[in-house]
Amino acid sequence: MKPAVLTGEYFMTGDVACAEGAMAAGCLFFGGYPITPATEIAEHMSGRLPDVGGTYIQMEDEIAAIASVLGASWAGVKSMTATSGPGFSLMMENLGLGICTETPCVIVNVQRGGPSTGLPTMGAQSDMMQARWGSHGDYEIIVMSPSSCQEIFYQTITAFNLSEAYRIPVVIMTDEIIGHMSEKVIIPRAKEIQTVSRVKPKGKKENFKPFKPGPNGVAPMPAAGEGYNVHVTGLTHDEKGYPAMAVEAQEEMMKRLIGKVRNNLDDIIKTEGYLLEDAEIVIVSYGVSARTSFAAVGEARAMGIKAGLLRLITIWPFPEEQIKELAEKVKGFITVEINLGQIHREVQRCVGYRTPAYLVGHHGGTVITPDQVLSVLKEAF
């Protein structure tokens, strides 16, 4: 039996690092369904979870997988699933249930080329907008994207922490390239890892309101079997959790669901800047494409072009303010991503007419090379 935190230095794939990050974060339930290129996360968790008293189950499809994850979360344990495009599409309805019922959980999408079955064994970043808007209705969600195997280890822990702190599903949008790539991963000692668990209610159990927000907009969350007799529904509901088919109830619930993200942007949004201080051209990128962009910035600088990189660690909520501020002082933006301009649209929206914004996109199946970025950079500026 191995401990939850496997302190040491390893050479491991992004998928395995993600699974180890989940273990370190205190995940005790994984509802899985095989899909390339995310299967290795399920495989690794199936062997690891029983070590720490957790449970792995392979469900009959991705819909069942995420439904079981939501159920397990209401039993009081940190739970997760991992999938790729087709499975992510199937999960969308229950992702909405997770949002509406404020159920903490982590969903990993190891992206591959699409649409439909697409390129199962080849990477892409083309589900970025689906992660934001894929489920019906208006909502806010937290979505992150890692650029290395080491980062996905830590990001999985952060994803659990945010999900527990805000009672919200958190999505990690990685890709086949990071998922199947092996790199050095350092797992620190257990006491060096900060984990967050949902706030439990205190006091009277009678007439408890499981959706009455605390000071930070998030309601304490009891688990099933603790005697609070909660009712949880995907219908529009009041603070007691009871269905409330009324315009006012909808407004109150929506304000709560959206407010807990929008009022805590500083705590949630993480980005990384590289040579941004004097940059005239900002490359916006994330995930594996940020590595391409990092190399392109280095080469551009060697040619005397003042390029910098804004790497998005949190994708949603989008770092609007930061991009707006940069737009005031730089000559232009280039978004680098393995899709045909999903985050580029978002950058354009924030930049407006202040400066030009270009896209270095790709149809999917492989990484973008630094040369492709450089040629656009040279042509445009």
Added chain:
Amino acid sequence: MAKKNKKAELQPAHPLDDLIRTDRIPHIWCQGCGIGTVFSACLIGMKHSGLELNKFAMVSGIGCSGRAAGYVNVDSFHTTHGRAIPFATGLKLANTDLNVIVFSGDGDLFAIGGNHFIHAARRNMDLTVICVNNLTYGMTGGQVAATTPHMARSTTTPSGNPENPFNLPLLAFASGATYVARWTMLHARDLAESIQVALLKKGFSFIEVLSPCPINYGRRNKEKALDTLNMYQEKTIIKNGADPSELDIDFDKGVILGKFIDVDKPTHIENYDKIYRTRE
């Protein structure tokens, strides 16, 4: 108002009031709908099981029967259409002390959720699944379901249903359920006892309950609520241990009720614990 309160004080509470969310009564079910009776039998079964009430959880899907979770005063979950069983599976696996009841309708459990049903039964997941079978999609106004009899009329089969319905106990048996029974809501006492037995039994238990939908099924098939109940009384026969393949619902020939399957098999949780939690 003061006068009314006084009356309420004088009248003892309904014996099931402690198990229902009285602040949500009256429920949404129509006049003559049998779901309330099935729900009531479920609460009686819970009470008589002697199990700790706080350790019960009820999970429902979408539809008229799916609203049951909203009326029971234990931890209750009203999930998405068809997904009550996988949600319940996660709940049970993450806290094996819970007694998880899935209470939902035929459309929810056997059309959109059919795949989850057969897999939970195959795994022998420790759940008690109660299916209120009213032969139609009631909430949306009476469309044809996977349980609607051949040639019955619905809003989407205006000239009669061209398809044939599921034999649910046979499906449950074939999928591996360890307890399978069928009652009608008129057999409420047998039903309550059956639910009690199912709750105390480990493994996957399935109880089908025939129940009238006078508004959206009966009305289109010339069946008043009391006609349906009289049919339940006159055209059914209790035959415990009947062969599941004989259990098609055809009121012209007669419908068989009773407990059909009651076997013991290791549950998913027992097997998982044995194989995975005793490793070196």
Added chain:
Amino acid sequence: MEFWRVPFDADEIDVTQGEVHILEDRCKGCGYCIEYCPRQVLEFSSKFNQKGYHPPAVRKPDNCVNCHYCEIICPEFAIYSVETT
């Protein structure tokens, strides 16, 4: 649902006496309790409840043997019986 024969030991059995309670405003007037009461204790009342339905009324109180069938068949938690001694 009447008995069609008298059990041999009928005179040795103490039949319990029940008292029916009706929560009138919960009733939706389906009439199941009236139709299926084995002792014909109940009938539709002529008055309306808050929701506009005719709730049942006790017609033959002495007939009730506290079998609880009305309680268990009622879909509305609107009727129950208790034993009187």
